[in-house]
Amino acid sequence: xxxxxxxxxxxxxxxxxxxxxxxxxxxxxxxxxxxxxxxxxxxxxxxxxxxxxxxxxxxxxxxxxxxxxxxxxxxxxxxxxxxxxxxxxxxxxxxxxxxxxxxxxxxxxxxxxxxxxxxxxxxxxxxxxxxxxxxxxxxxxxxxxxxxxxxxxxxxxxxxxxxxxxxxxxxxxxxxxxxx
Numbered sequence: 001x002x003x004x005x006x007x008x009x010x011x012x013x014x015x016x017x018x019x020x021x022x023x024x025x026x027x028x029x030x031x032x033x034x035x036x037x038x039x040x041x042x043x044x045x046x047x048x049x050x051x052x053x054x055x056x057x058x059x060x061x062x063x064x065x066x067x068x069x070x071x072x073x074x075x076x077x078x079x080x081x082x083x084x085x086x087x088x089x090x091x092x093x094x095x096x097x098x099x100x101x102x103x104x105x106x107x108x109x110x111x112x113x114x115x116x117x118x119x120x121x122x123x124x125x126x127x128x129x130x131x132x133x134x135x136x137x138x139x140x141x142x143x144x145x146x147x148x149x150x151x152x153x154x155x156x157x158x159x160x161x162x163x164x165x166x167x168x169x170x171x172x173x174x175x176x177x178x179x180x
Contacts, residue, residue, distance in 0.1 A: 008055060027057065129155065133171065
């Protein structure tokens, strides 16, 4: 399990008033059909921040997949991409202690006050890294968000760990800094 996610789970009772298991029971009783309904309920009825609400709902799905299970599932058959994913997470964890890493079925959301990066294994040989960088001009490398739609403003395609260079780290840091 990612260190940041484990820290989030450890801090959940203090930050939200309940453990993940207690939240799972509450959501099970409500039986929301859509992810967004559960997130909205936790935010409006219980005052849970978006990052915690998103994580609670994601981890409360019927299959009870753990965050590690969700990441493992994303990279099944794409194991050669795991070093890229892990290197991204390692760098992101250096940016601050206020980051929430939320694995979902097909991607991993990186959230501060709001999502600022999205990591998605797009093909067997490529990770798409989505950014929220409003008003940032497009470049040959920093493309239009493409399949991410409104979730992100930009995308970078990664096929090797070496592509996680100072330029890419600068964009990640900029997105982090703007996500307050």
